[in-house]
Amino acid sequence: xxxxxxxxxxxxxxxxxxxxxxxxxxxxxxxxxxxxxxxxxxxxxxxxxxxxxxxxxxxxxxxxxxxxxxxxxxxxxxxxxxxxxxxxxxxxxxxxxxxxxxxxxxxxxxxxxxxxxxxxxxxxxxxxxxxxxxxxxxxxxxxxxxxxxxxxxxxxxxxxxxxxxxxxxxxxxxxxxxxxxxxxxxxxxxxxxxxxxxxxxxxxxxxxxxxxxxxxxxxxxxxxxxxxxxxxxxxxxxxxxxxxxxxxxxxxxxxxxxxxxxxxxxxxxxxxxxxxxxxxxxxxxxxxxxxxxxxxx
Numbered sequence: 001x002x003x004x005x006x007x008x009x010x011x012x013x014x015x016x017x018x019x020x021x022x023x024x025x026x027x028x029x030x031x032x033x034x035x036x037x038x039x040x041x042x043x044x045x046x047x048x049x050x051x052x053x054x055x056x057x058x059x060x061x062x063x064x065x066x067x068x069x070x071x072x073x074x075x076x077x078x079x080x081x082x083x084x085x086x087x088x089x090x091x092x093x094x095x096x097x098x099x100x101x102x103x104x105x106x107x108x109x110x111x112x113x114x115x116x117x118x119x120x121x122x123x124x125x126x127x128x129x130x131x132x133x134x135x136x137x138x139x140x141x142x143x144x145x146x147x148x149x150x151x152x153x154x155x156x157x158x159x160x161x162x163x164x165x166x167x168x169x170x171x172x173x174x175x176x177x178x179x180x181x182x183x184x185x186x187x188x189x190x191x192x193x194x195x196x197x198x199x200x201x202x203x204x205x206x207x208x209x210x211x212x213x214x215x216x217x218x219x220x221x222x223x224x225x226x227x228x229x230x231x232x233x234x235x236x237x238x239x240x241x242x243x244x245x246x247x248x249x250x251x252x253x254x255x256x257x258x259x260x261x262x263x264x265x266x267x268x269x270x271x272x273x274x275x276x277x278x279x280x281x282x283x284x285x286x287x288x289x290x291x292x293x294x295x296x297x
Contacts, residue, residue: 001042006073008035012048013066014140016056039065067156071276074141078278085281094123095283098134099147102226103269106245107147107163111289115282122282130199138274144283146272147290149201158273162291167202167264170230170247171239171256178256185213185263192220194229194238205264206241230255243267 004027011021012032022029040047047062058066081093095115099108104126115124129137134146139156153159169188171177177187189210196203210217220238223229226246233240234254241264247257271287273279279287 001039003073003076005035005039006069008032009039009047010066010070010073012036012056013058013062017054018056019054070139070141071274071278075278078280081280082278090119090122090282093119093121093280093282094125095280095286096125096127096143097145097147097286098127098129098137098143100131101128102246103147104128105227107269108290111286111293114289115286118285119282124286134272138272138277141274141277144273144277144279145287147269148272149268149270150272151201153272156275158275159270160291161268161270164266164268166244166259166261166266167205167241168244168247169239169241169256169258169260170233170251172234172236173254173256175236175239175256177239177258183258183260185210185215188239188241188260189215189217192218192238194221194223194232194240195219196226196229196242197222197224202241202243202264202267209264 007025008021008027008031011025012018015021015024018032018036019029022032025032027035036047043061043065045061046059047065048056049059050056084090085093108126112124112126115122127137127143129146131148131150134143134148135154135157137143138146150159169177169183171191175191177183177191180187195206198204198207221232223232226242229240229242230246230251232238241260244257244259247255251257271290
């Protein structure tokens, strides 16, 4: 079994196409086919099911082999970077993080600044992806770690909560709720709501809480992005429930803010890694910075 065979296998598993896998690995299609056949002969199983002249899919045995060999191949391709890191050289090192736009905007700027000061030569990439895409990229080894919130963690991942934030009510300071000492769920349901889309964790919590209390609310706007939510709330088009870290000191100058965690609980953010993946020194340091900054939240 040779490393080139594993590279060919992983490429076919990723692209589900021998021709594309050959192009991506700078090999010919017959070479990739021979590599896969050699692996199948050595293992005594079929790794791919041929669905047609252009498309293949992993067999159950192929899925097992993919899970086992992915971290092995990742470790092999990172040898040069790891060698240089031991010598204090980070020009060949890279850190790729997958997360959400809200984390990129509200939680990471100071950490990124600190990281780049400590590792100016390290190539840092931060990508905005959905949670499903985050897990897929971690599983395939395309990213070092992810930052998201997870209620159910698949067995191949480790998840460490690094921060917890209150869920808050926001409205304009002239809104009737701004003068109430105690805001109930019934009070909130009495006014139009500006909320994130149903796939967001906060929206799921909001819907669950109202359903459990047998209450309905008036959804006046459904938008993507907390900046948009704050904008429309500021225009007096509705009120909203969001995580506290979305509200800046500048926002508080014109928005009424009230902690509603007793109704909606707290939001959490955590670091997700694939079990068994070798993480570079710069990546470990970035994770430490994230944990340290938010360990008291």
